[in-house]
Amino acid sequence: MSELIGKKILLGISGGIAAYKCAELTRRLKDQGADVRVVMTKVAKEFITPLTMQAVSGHVVADSLLDPTAEAGMGHIELAKWPDIILLAPATANLIARLRVGLGDELLTTLCLASPAPIAVAPAMNMEMYLAPSTQENISVLASRGMPIWGPGDGMQACGDIGPGRLLEIDELVQCVIKYFTPEKQLLEGVNLTITAGPTQESLDPVRYISNHSSGKMGFSLAEMAQKMGANVTLISGPVNLATPSKVQRVDVCSALEMHQACFDNLSHCDIFIACAAVADYRPAQIETQKMKKQQGIDDLIIKLIKNPDIIADVANAENSPFCVGFAAETQDVERYALDKLKRKNLKLIVANDVAKSGQGFNSEQNALTVFSDTERFDITLADKKAVAQQLLTIIAQQYLQSK
Ligand code: PMT
Secondary structure, eight states, X not given: OOTTTTOEEEEEEOSSGGXXXXXXXXHHHHXXXXXXXXXXXXXXXXXXXXXXXXXXXXXXXXXXXXXXXXXXXXXXXXXXXXXXXXXXEEEOHHHHHHHHHTOOOSHHHHHHHHOOSOEEEEEOOOHHHHHSHHHHHHHHHHHHTTOOBXXXXXXXXXXXXXXXXXXXXXXXXXXXXXXXXSOOGGGGTTOEEEEEESBOOEEEEXXXXXXXXXXXXXXXXXXXXXXXXXXXXXEEEOSOOOOOOTXXXXXXXXXXXXXXXXXXXXXXXXXXXXXXXXXXXXXXXOOOSSOOOOOTTOOOOOOOEEEOOOHHHHXXXXXXXXXXXXXXXXXXXXXXXXXXXXXXTTOSEEXXXXXXXXTXXXXXXXXXXXXXXXXXXXXXXXXEHHHHHHHHHHHHHHHHHHHO
8 A cells, every 4th residue: 555655746636527536536645655735726626625635635735826825835836846747637628628738827737837747637527528529639639748648437427428538436546646656567677787878078178078968867767767677777877967766776987988898897797788878979089188278360170089989889799799779869860860770780679769859858858759679660659758768668678578
């Protein structure tokens, strides 16, 4: 009964009859160890009182965007940063439509826009409203953005109709939340996994370097989720500003040459190698020992660069090489370039990352990926990097097991 210990759940209640079930939902999530804060729309308060939700959640219910007392305590931006997940239950047709177009017309929709947390949607409404083409289209757009859609259930509705549109049973909803936070642990049990993450820095002189925008978030999310799925994880990271995930062995490096060395130092016991790092393809041919001075009267500076070793290609072509998974960060012709890297670098899988799209890729909270093997393709839609990491690792684990 403690599957959700430490998990912070923001329950967003919109105005449908199923709102009355939210007291029980809150109680059951808390029974599992979750901390639940509640946000209600104006209409939701017609179906269940904020006082009831305050009593069961143990927190004052937030319901107003312009509430000076709330801003003095946990204001809406702080509240947006707080949850591990936003659960919209019940999500009415109206809320779903507002979410789709990105309205910030009250506290709940504003939080959904402002929060980096994943948003799960539990639709509940009259059957005809659910089946209306506009609602169906709105739901599929939300799903394509990576939002888990939980339900609706089928059966007798409050209005007497029978069909799809019921809020999932509370048990089912709690299980959805638990499953969301519980990676398929057995899949990587005992597997030794090395992950590279972050950028490399290639020094020009003692104070300057060439680098890129990688924050390390994708690689660190993979390391955290792989460890939770049972793997022994070594994380070889370029310079980033992130905490080491629990129970992960971290090796810090700076340049591509250092990363190359660290990968080979850790190769003997590696089963799966995932290269998520944005490694500089080239480095300055010479590192000046003193800070380079600006030359009077010379407007152009030409720096000679030389090629860095291709770390993943070298690992994939080493004796007893592990199961190698590369990333391909591309701004155009994503599939073609990714497939070329799959073949050229002798990889088992390539993870194509379209980094031209805003809101994903380098230094963002979310990502969307396409994974290619020789014969198959898997799409992972836009979601929080941890959720994406979990899906990607599931694909990698399945492909790895099949290859043995
Ligand atoms: O760190 P974040 O801000 O979260 O951003 C995540 C990310 C965008 C960096 C990540 O999702 C990603 O796409 N990583 C790969 C970035 C990259 O450098 O891709 P590439 O197409 O240039 O390289 C292809 C593959 O070869 C990659 O697996 C790379 O790690 C590897 N490589 C490249 C050059 C080199 N010298 N050695 C390598 O091993």
